[in-house]
Amino acid sequence: MSDDVFRQRIREWLDDNLSEHFAPLKGLGGPGREHEAFDERLEWDRYLAAAGWTCLGWPVEYGGRAASIAQQVIFHEEYARAQAPARVSHIGEELLGPTLIAFGTDAQRARFLPGINDVSDLxxxxxxxxxxxxxxxxxxxxxxxxxxxxxxxxxxxxxxxxxxxxxxxxxxxxxxxxxxxxxxxxxxxxxxxxxxxxxxxxxxxxxxxxxxxxxxxxxxxxxxxxxxxGQGWKVAMGTLSFERGVSTLGQQVGFARELDAIIDVARRNGSAEDPVVREKLTRAYIGLRVMRAYALSTLGGTGDNGEDSVSKLLWANWHRGLGELAMEVVGAPSLLAHDGELDEWQRLYLFTRADTIYGGSNEIQRNIISERVLGLPREARP
CATH class of the missing domain: 2.40.110.10 (Butyryl-CoA Dehydrogenase, subunit A, domain 2)
Structure with a gap:
């Protein structure tokens, strides 16, 4: 199947199935919002699995589609474009599953991969x-x-x-x-x-x-x-490399949607007329394009040259900056919660404070690049 046909097929399937029963789930879930409609999103994940849209990159013998990297990217991009709900099975499907395929025993794969594939085990x-x-x-x-x-x-x-x-x-x-x-x-x-x-x-x-x-x-x-x-370090590093794989392209589609919405707010409230704000919005757009270009250029790599660490630094710092920019665009109203509830921009700002910490902090990523890639002296450790 060509990539164009694959894109059309997944786009049509999402448009057809994210309707009626599942339509209210659009845009729900994700970092800082995992509490939203969790049971319903679990039902959606299992519905995806029944239709064969989980574990796309896994080999066919383990229940996957053996989809190419390009097709996996297409799926994540189209999934984000459709505003499909955040997956609840990400950790099993994107992290543990590939780890078991790469490092596990036949017995472990036979025992655990089916439950990840059909989302019966979280x-x-x-x-x-x-x-x-x-x-x-x-x-x-x-x-x-x-x-x-x-x-x-x-x-x-x-x-x-x-x-x-x-x-x-x-x-x-x-x-x-x-x-x-x-x-x-x-x-x-x-x-x-x-x-x-x-x-x-x-x-x-x-x-x-x-x-x-x-x-x-x-x-x-x-x-x-x-x-x-006693050899778990190698396996753990393998898991981390899978964590920063093709799904980051879908993540960036979500980032683009957030930036577009912030630009709309800036146009409506007039802050886009401020040359400083306008420059920051422009820089955010450029940064997003740089992220995408870098992600595409490093897909399929081994990570030995620090690509995973550079990628994490790029998106974490950019996204934290986007949260700060959202507060600047909204202005004074961003300081007030409404009836004790946070709006989407306040939630974005607060949660993105953690982006540079979870998944490997900025300090650790810079150490990896400096020591393992650039060959600089190692930081003193106890």
Whole structure:
């Protein structure tokens, strides 16, 4: 199937199916808004799966379409264009699924990929800790092999949608006394068990999509370690590379829609006549085009040259700046909440303060570029 035919097919399908029953879901969900119509968006995700529109890039033998990178980009662009609701299965489909395909055993793939594909199992990511945010190598959550089970103790934080997840992929230290990258393992852990407690974190937006997760002698089966025990760093880095894949192109379509809406506000309230505001809007448009060009030029790369880190820095800083620009365009009314409720621009501003932190903070991304790509001296570490 040609790319043009593929684009037309997904566009027509979305136009036909984002109507009537699912029409009210348009534009709902996403960062800072995951609480919106969650059950209905889950139903939509399962509807997508039944129609064969999930896991597009996966090999056919694992339930995917083996879609090319170009076609995956097209899907995400058209999905964003149609204002389809934010997916609730992103972590399983875009992060864990490709990780299991690349690093998992046949038994792990057979057990978990079908539940990701049909959205019957929801996943969360157990990486960050209170003392190890973006510095993943500093994690202290431990796991000890006890017979046919790993026994896990520790705490994770900023765990998106943990309160709704069935499973978590968790980075834990499985070799006592190990430091940094050595001795880490990548474990698949059931969330619904007595040893797992989840506590929501209230964000600036008033919502709680992030959570603290406590493991108190939680257990998972001994064979649910992805890759070799003690070699989890490699697997974890693989997951992070998948996180910054083709879906970023769809994300940028959403960014463009936000910028267009801000420009409309500027025209209506007259702030577009201010030369300073007009220049900032122009720079935002240029920045968005630069982001797209860079993303397209680096798709399919290995990430060895720091492309993933550069991409994260580009979109995180741009989007945070967009939130600030929205406040400037709206002006004084942006300082007031209406009946205690935030409007879309206030929510955008507040949530984008976190863009430069989650998914790998700016500081860590710059360290990666300076040390691994440019060969500069490493930052002193304990």
């Amino acid at each position: 996943w969360c990511q157990g990486y960050s800790e209170p003392g190890a945010g973006s510095d993943l190598a500093a994690v202290s959550t431990s796991a000890v092999l006890d017979g046919d089970s790993w026994v896990i103790d520790g705490q994770k934080v900023w765990t998106s949608l943990a309160h709704l997840a069935d499973w978590a992929f968790v980075i834990a230290r499985t070799e006592k006394g190990s430091k940094r990258h050595a001795g880490l393992s990548y474990l698949l852990v059931p969330m619904k068990q007595p040893g797992v407690s989840v506590r929501p974190i209230t964000q600036l937006t008033g919502t709680s999509e992030f959570n603290e997760v406590f493991f108190d002698s939680a257990r998972t089966e001994s064979d649910l370690v992805v890759g070799e025990p």
